[in-house]
Amino acid sequence: MTDVRIGIIGGSGLYKMDALKDVREVEVDTPFGKPSDALIVGTLEGTPVAFLARHGRNHTLLPSELPFRANIYAMKSLGVEYLVSASAVGSLQAEAKPLDMVLPDQFIDRTRGRVSTFFGEGIVAHIAFGDPVCKNLAAVLGEAIASLDLPDVALHRGGTYVCMEGPAFSTRAESNLYRSWGATVIGMTNLPEAKLAREAEIAYATLALVTDYDCWHPDHDSVTVDMVISNLTKNAVNAQRVIQETVRRLAQNPPPSEAHHALKYAILTPLDKAPAETKAKLELLLKKYLG
Numbered sequence: 001m002t003d004v005r006i007g008i009i010g011g012s013g014l015y016k017m018d019a020l021k022d023v024r025e026v027e028v029d030t031p032f033g034k035p036s037d038a039l040i041v042g043t044l045e046g047t048p049v050a051f052l053a054r055h056g057r058n059h060t061l062l063p064s065e066l067p068f069r070a071n072i073y074a075m076k077s078l079g080v081e082y083l084v085s086a087s088a089v090g091s092l093q094a095e096a097k098p099l100d101m102v103l104p105d106q107f108i109d110r111t112r113g114r115v116s117t118f119f120g121e122g123i124v125a126h127i128a129f130g131d132p133v134c135k136n137l138a139a140v141l142g143e144a145i146a147s148l149d150l151p152d153v154a155l156h157r158g159g160t161y162v163c164m165e166g167p168a169f170s171t172r173a174e175s176n177l178y179r180s181w182g183a184t185v186i187g188m189t190n191l192p193e194a195k196l197a198r199e200a201e202i203a204y205a206t207l208a209l210v211t212d213y214d215c216w217h218p219d220h221d222s223v224t225v226d227m228v229i230s231n232l233t234k235n236a237v238n239a240q241r242v243i244q245e246t247v248r249r250l251a252q253n254p255p256p257s258e259a260h261h262a263l264k265y266a267i268l269t270p271l272d273k274a275p276a277e278t279k280a281k282l283e284l285l286l287k288k289y290l291g
């Protein structure tokens, strides 16, 4: 099956897409193990999409336990070329209020030891990652948000997402440090996904849904899971409307993306000299370069 060009990864609070029609569950096995859950394949206004609950439908996986490689590989195996990640984030800036939406264009990596590459085992590749988000996909998300009437939701285009290890939230000193770096929002999941999506030549963009002010804000309580879920539940309807409108626009006018040829100048190892086993494992990603 290779007809699903649009993928959605739902994070904390977004475990399903209510508007999906003709739904079927697809259990995918990959050379990197099983994804977080079955992929839910269906149609949104006639357009095929694949949805995956990042932490599993019952939220059973910690950020550090997520099978990032399997998740992205599974999306690629269905034919996904555009991947929208909906994620709960804490805000590090006063102007990004809870329930606002941010479209980050940069990341800072504060994770530890997460495997964020498909490569190794005899094949070396270094993708360009100076612009980690597909700007054309983010622009479609931005246009979709702007076209909708979302009361009390401000849109922030651009910004830096700090990806921390978790699962504990930050200390106040850390939160203030990230603020001093000029970062906009904080979460625990999107950076490995963005790297792997780029290696898989999938255009990736984050729809960051602000749920809290982390712990730095003098006038707000420090973040708790209750706070995150209650705000994201309020936001889930909006997020689904945004995704639906984004899918409609992508189906009408799929934009070009530099991500779609990210491996063109990234692979250092001559593939005719590479181990057959690794080539077989990465065939899905490498096939257009294998000649």
Ligand SMILES: CSC[C@H]1O[C@H](OP(=O)(O)O)[C@H](O)[C@@H]1O
Residues within 6 Å of the ligand: 010, 011, 012, 013, 054, 055, 063, 086, 087, 088, 089, 166, 187, 188, 189, 190, 225, 228, 229
């Ligand atoms: C439940 S609060 C912390 C949790 O929420 C975010 O998840 P996701 O990015 O999947 O929406 C954050 O990254 C943490 O994993």
Ligand SMILES: Nc1ncnc2[nH]cnc12
Residues within 6 Å of the ligand: 088, 089, 090, 091, 164, 169, 170, 186, 187, 188, 211, 212, 213, 214, 215, 223, 228
């Ligand atoms: N304050 C926060 N820190 C890290 N991840 C989050 N997800 C939602 N809020 C968060």
